[in-house]
Amino acid sequence: MAKVSFVIPCYASEHTISLVIEEVNQAIEKLNRYEWEFVLVNDCSPDNTFEVIKNLCVAYSNITGINLARNFGQHAALMAGFHQVSGDIVVCLDDDGQTPGNEVGKLLSKIEEGYDVVYAQYANKKHSGFRNWGSKLNSKMTEYLLDKPKDLCVSSYFAVRRFIVDEMVKYEHSFPYVTGLVLRSTKRITNVEVTHRERVEGVSGYSLKKLIGLWSNGFTAFSVKPLRLATIIGILFALIGFVVVLLLVIRKLLYPSEVLLGWSSTMSVLMIIGGIILIVLGIIGEYIGRIYICMNQAPQYIIRERIGINDLKEEKK
Known part of the structure; x- marks a missing residue:
């Protein structure tokens, strides 16, 4: 039985x-x-x-x-x-x-x-x-x-x-x-x-806090896809930045007398990129922190x- x-x-x-x-x-x-x-x-x-x-x-x-x-x-x-x-x-x-x-x-x-x-x-x-x-x-x-x-x-x-x-x-x-x-x-x-x-x-x-903690436990312990996703996002923004620079160079060559203004747009882009960098660092830090805790045999x-x-x-x- x-x-x-x-x-x-x-x-x-x-x-x-x-x-x-x-x-x-x-x-x-x-x-x-x-x-x-x-x-x-x-x-x-x-x-x-x-x-x-x-x-x-x-x-x-x-x-x-x-x-x-x-x-x-x-x-x-x-x-x-x-x-x-x-x-x-x-x-x-x-x-x-x-x-x-x-x-x-x-x-x-x-x-x-x-x-x-x-x-x-x-x-x-x-x-x-x-x-x-x-x-x-x-x-x-x-x-x-x-x-x-x-x-x-x-x-x-x-x-x-x-x-x-x-x-x-x-x-x-x-x-x-x-x-x-x-x-x-x-x-x-x-x-x-x-x-x-x-x-x-x-x-x-x-609660929302407990649900987020549960997701973190599962997805950092059993998957490296968050790190891969962060890498993909970084590559995409690097490509976007390269394309924007290329377009600006071409425009300057076509219209050499034109004064390119864009302080506000530059700051906006920097803030977006900076935010993404901090998010990626946070994901990496989550993995490193959990490795450290596990090594301490909590x-x-x-x-x-x-x-x-x-x-x-x-x-x-």
């Missing part, structure tokens, strides 16, 4: 995580063909989420609770959970009830068909307008920078085979990006449509406390 490990990053979900566990328990029990466990990772929630997780660990013998020392972000929390799983299949879902735990059978069925990774796809997302816009932009950027197939929808609700997880946990650098780790590990990925629910409580923890996550079935595993990665 195959075993399924559910990894759930938790943040400010003291009122919802118990409902998610109950729903998943009922759904997987009805399938009657899997053993299962839960790994709940508290990403330093400001409420009593970890106290709720402790109570769940007492109530269920198949739950491991992990409490991170500070807020490391959703992807680092997932990596912390991946290091604790023992299942043949790993399923990741949200802690707020928006991802339908009762439809996990759809993802597992696709895994049984031979796919390595199955992402849930939502016909109608119930996120805010800002979050939906961010998801669309992220999808386009991932297509270009990480070579994601255009018809593939990536979400936080997905099932993945154990060998993919074993490959992902080999990544020990400070800025994990789970989507990038998946896309570089296999091409046997598909979608299955599920329902997306309204948020039961609270608001999304994703941790992906630090575990403050662990309770449950995996107490003997090492506490720091």
Whole structure:
């Protein structure tokens, strides 16, 4: 009998995580063909989420609770959970009830068909307008920078085979990006449509700052295309500058008596070029800064406390 490990990053979900566990328990029990466990990772929630997780660990013998020392972000929390799983299949879902735990059978069925990774796809997302816009932009950027197939929808609700997880946990650098780790590990990925629910409580923890940070983690860690794009932009502006100079020389030769004025236009061009240079330097600096941080062995996550079935595993990665 195959075993399924559910990894759930938790943040400010003291009122919802118990409902998610109950729903998943009922759904997987009805399938009657899997053993299962839960790994709940508290990403330093400001409420009593970890106290709720402790109570769940007492109530269920198949739950491991992990409490991170500070807020490391959703992807680092997932990596912390991946290091604790023992299942043949790993399923990741949200802690707020928006991802339908009762439809996990759809993802597992696709895994049984031979796919390595199955992402849930939502016909109608119930996120805010800002979050939906961010998801669309992220999808386009991932297509270009990480070579994601255009018809593939990536979400936080997905099932993945154990060998993919074993490959992902080999990544020990400070800025994990789970989507990038998946896309570089296999091409046997598909979608299955599920329902997306309204948020039961609270608001999304994703802000513009966090989304930009997430994009930076993914695109600087798994792609050099930003650097190549900066090079192309530099070449284009150099060519434009060469053409403009050539035109000015030709004009001066044709009309030698004409006085060429253009202080304001010259300053505008210099400001544009200067801005582009600073942007390019910023991109290069981002790469160098991340290399420096990785060389200093900054941790992906630090575990403050662990309770449950995996107490003997090492506490720091």
